[in-house]
Amino acid sequence: MTIRTAIIGLGIMGRRMLEHLEKHPHYTVTAIWDPDKGACDAALTLAPDARLVPSADAAIQAADLVYLACPPIPRKTYALAAAASGKAIFLEKPLGVDVAESRDMVERLKAFDVPVAVNFTQAAGAALADIGSAVKAGDLGDLVGADIILTYAQWPRGWQQTADWLRFRSEGGMTREVISHFLFFSERILGPLTLVWSQPDYPLDQDLCETHIAARLTSAQGQIVTVMGSIGGAQPDRQELTIKGAKASRRVSDFYRDAQSTGGDFTALHKDDADPRAVSLKAQLDDLALLCAGKPNRLATLDEALRVQVLVEAMLAGHRTKSDATTA
Incomplete structure (x- = not known):
């Protein structure tokens, strides 16, 4: 059925x-x-x-x-x-x-x-599974930390224009919508993160969402996660997470493209799917069926989503201490 x-x-x-x-x-x-x-x-x-x-x-x-x-x-x-x-x-x-x-x-x-899960779209994806396996096998060596970089010419992006709420500070913005995905991914690899500091910048119109954000977070092992996001300028969209290891590093671009560096240029590990978004959504739905059947699955839990939200809202508020962001 x-x-x-x-x-x-x-x-x-x-x-x-x-x-x-x-x-x-x-x-x-x-x-x-x-x-x-x-x-x-x-x-x-x-x-x-x-x-x-x-x-x-x-x-x-x-x-x-x-x-x-x-x-x-x-x-x-x-x-x-x-x-x-x-x-x-x-x-x-x-x-x-x-x-x-x-x-x-x-x-x-x-x-x-x-049964409840939250749709962080990389949870059941190949990139997270492959990088997690590589970390466990020691292929990356000791983990150093992660970099999260986003740059957009405009926000909301062209295909998001009908979702007008995305441009407002009350519910929208790139930190909630995109950086949150990479924070979730980072926590799956590095464990729970603590926000050390953040600096968001907002337009003069106080109703509108952030245009820039910088932040530093740390894991329990002291690994540093650096976040940089900016909007504006004639440029292609850039959204990437780099998990950095002493032996090798892995970069996930546009949510799905997985590449590796051992010190030189990053090289793709897989050919692009014809429709990577469709592949990712099918994987999420496959695991959602497992959740509904009471079986183990890879989807984001409520606790994971709450931890990410705590980090995101502290980042957007401008954060200078280690309080509140440590637990959900």
């Missing part, structure tokens, strides 16, 4: 997941909902046979698994409603924007004891 799935939130990520759920043999999309008619119309163009329901609650009741692709602030309400109805839940990241609210949500979701 397939997993009856509802989607709440039909923006960019909701529609993307709808398209891939429709192709996956383990899922049947039984309900979709968004308060915006334009988003609903766009989703129905992708999946004409999808059942558009009149409310979030109707979507929850029509499924065994609820995928929440709405903006961060309303996710808590929908997640707790789904959990109270005994549904499995797949949350988009970030977990939220208010740490206290997210802590409360995590505690309450755990009490319901339903």
Whole structure:
């Protein structure tokens, strides 16, 4: 039997997941909902046979698994409603924007004891698995730390323009949307991180999200993670994480491209897939099916997502001490 799935939130990520759920043999999309008619119309163009329901609650009741692709602030309400109805839940990241609210949500979701995971898209991907294996085998030597570098000509990026909330300080920004992925990846390799300091820069319009951010974090072993993000200038997008070892280093670009250096130029370890995003999403959905069946899986846990959120919100606030960011 397939997993009856509802989607709440039909923006960019909701529609993307709808398209891939429709192709996956383990899922049947039984309900979709968004308060915006334009988003609903766009989703129905992708999946004409999808059942558009009149409310979030109707979507929850029509499924065994609820995928929440709405903006961060309303996710808590929908997640707790789904959990109270005994549904499995797949949350988009970030977990939220208010740490206290997210802590409360995590505690309450755990009490319901339903399957829950958060969609950090690299969790089930080949790059994280291969680098994790290489680290365990000693192929990288002693780990030195990591560098996270993002540069964008504009934010939101061209393909994100319809998600207007991404440009606002209250819920959006590159740190929550992209740097969070690489913090999650770094913690899977280096263990929990502590924020030492951060310096965000914001436009004069205080409603808008950060344009630049720099930060330094450390692992329990003293490995340093350096973060640099900037927006502006005529340039191609750059988004990369480098896991640095004494013998070799691995660089993940654009989430999927895995390359290695032993001191010289980085060289690709694999040929690019024709559609790397599709490969990544299928891997996530494969592991989501394992989660729903109560089996071991590689998806991000609530605790991992909360740790990342604590780091991100401290980074965005401008952080100069080691308090709060050490535990979730």
